[in-house]
Amino acid sequence: MRFSVLTLFPDQVRNFLSESITGRAIKQGLIELDTVNIRDFADNDYGKIDDTLYGGMTGLLIQCEPVFRSWESVGKPYTIYVSPKGSVLDQKKVVELSKKDHICILCGHYEGVDDRVLREIVDEEISIGDYVLTGGEIAAVTIVDSVSRMIPGVLPSEDAYTNESHMAGTLEAPQYTKPPVWHDMEVPEVLKSGHMANIEEYYRIASLVETWTKRPDMLQKLSISPEDWEKMLAFKKSL
Numbered sequence: 001m002r003f004s005v006l007t008l009f010p011d012q013v014r015n016f017l018s019e020s021i022t023g024r025a026i027k028q029g030l031i032e033l034d035t036v037n038i039r040d041f042a043d044n045d046y047g048k049i050d051d052t053l054y055g056g057m058t059g060l061l062i063q064c065e066p067v068f069r070s071w072e073s074v075g076k077p078y079t080i081y082v083s084p085k086g087s088v089l090d091q092k093k094v095v096e097l098s099k100k101d102h103i104c105i106l107c108g109h110y111e112g113v114d115d116r117v118l119r120e121i122v123d124e125e126i127s128i129g130d131y132v133l134t135g136g137e138i139a140a141v142t143i144v145d146s147v148s149r150m151i152p153g154v155l156p157s158e159d160a161y162t163n164e165s166h167m168a169g170t171l172e173a174p175q176y177t178k179p180p181v182w183h184d185m186e187v188p189e190v191l192k193s194g195h196m197a198n199i200e201e202y203y204r205i206a207s208l209v210e211t212w213t214k215r216p217d218m219l220q221k222l223s224i225s226p227e228d229w230e231k232m233l234a235f236k237k238s239l
Contacts, residue, residue, distance in 0.1 A: 001030075001031050001032070001098070001100070001102070001103075001147075001148070001151050002031070002033075002034070002077075002101065002102040003031065003032065003033050003034070003103055003104075003144050003148075004036060004074035004077065004102070004103070004104040004105070005033070005035050005104075005105045005107065005137075006036050006038055006070045006074075006104065006106045006107060007035060007036070007037065007038065007135075007136070007137055007140065008037065008038055008039060008049075008062075008107070008109050008135070009107075009109075010036065010037050011035075013033075013035050013107075013137050013140060013141055013144075014035045016141045017033055017141055017144055017145070021145075021148070021154060021155070022144065022145055022148050022154075025148055025151070025153075028153070030151055030152075030153045030154050031144075031154065033144070034074055036070050036073060036074060037070075038062070038066050038067060039066070041065075041066040041069035041070045041073070042066050043065060043066070049062055049063055049066040049067075050063060050110055051063055057111070058111075059110055059111035060110040060111060061110060061111045061112060061114055062112065062114065063114055064116050064117035064120075065117075067113060067114075067117045067121070068117050068121065071104060071121050074102075075102070076121070077101075077102035077103060077104045078100050078103050078123050079103075079105075079121050079122050079123050080103060080104070080105045080106065080122070080124055080125070080126050080143065081105075081106045081113070081118055081125045081136075082105060082106070082107060082125075082126055082127070082139035082140055082143070083108060083112070083127060083136070084127050084130070084131070084132050084133075085125055085127065086124070086125030086126040086127040087124070087125070087126060088126075088128070088129065088130070089127065089128050089142070089143065089146070091146075093126070094146045094147055094149075094150060095150060098147050098150035098151060103143075103147070105136075105140040105144070106122065106136070107135055107136030107137050107139070107140050108135065108136045109134075109136070126139070126143065127139070128142050128143075168207075169218060169221055169222055170207045170208060170211040170222070171207060171211045171215055171218070172207060172210070173202075173203045173204075173206035173207040173210055174206060174210065176188075180192065188202065190202045205228070205231045205232060205235050206235065208224065208232050209235050209236055212232060212236075213236075
């Protein structure tokens with residue numbers, strides 16, 4: 001899969017994604033990353049790509065033509081503008097984006113980007129939360145990182161992401177490692193039993209309880225049986 005990021009700060013994007021799992025995926029050729037400096041497409045000799053806003057508003061706005069030219073240079077693929085106006089990124093959208101062959105992500109800066117070029121090239125706007133950042137680079141690497149994890153071979157196995165938070169509409173159950181007792185807190189006995197059916201059922205109910213406790217809004221999208229509600233209540237009482 002290919003990602004093209006249009007940005008004023010290509011090193012910020014590439015330096016983050018060159019580490020850890022995404023870095024290995026790039027080296028192995030599982031994903032391809034282009035970081036395109038919009039300034040390279042300025043129509044002047046000093047890389048100026050912004051100007052003042054019409055209407056007397058304060059700040060500077062990125063102009064249409066440098067953005068359009070940088071977008072053309074990567075082949076006019078499916079294009080996302082990272083913006084606080086966009087729909088909030090969730091796992092469903094991540095899975096959907098992972099099916100595409102080539103995604104271009106446009107990062108705004110200053111007061112953003114001239115709306116005319118957005119209307120010309122952008123397929124959808126995406127936000128990573130209801131707050132404002134100084135630029136779109138952090139949002140762009142968030143999208144690349146989350147989508148990359150869905151690409152076959154990037155993670156060691158499908159189980160590495162299918163059992164995680166949000167994949168099934170619930171949060172991941174609490175997990176434990178050695179030692180079996182730490183600060184008088186013990187690992188649940190069922191997890192040490194070796195009985196896989198019981199362990200799987202424990203994790204299923206624990207996941208529902210974790211969601212109920214920390215993100216009750218997510219439960220509204222699920223169909224939970226009366227039997228599971230009884231198990232969840234019993235589980236919660238046992239904590």
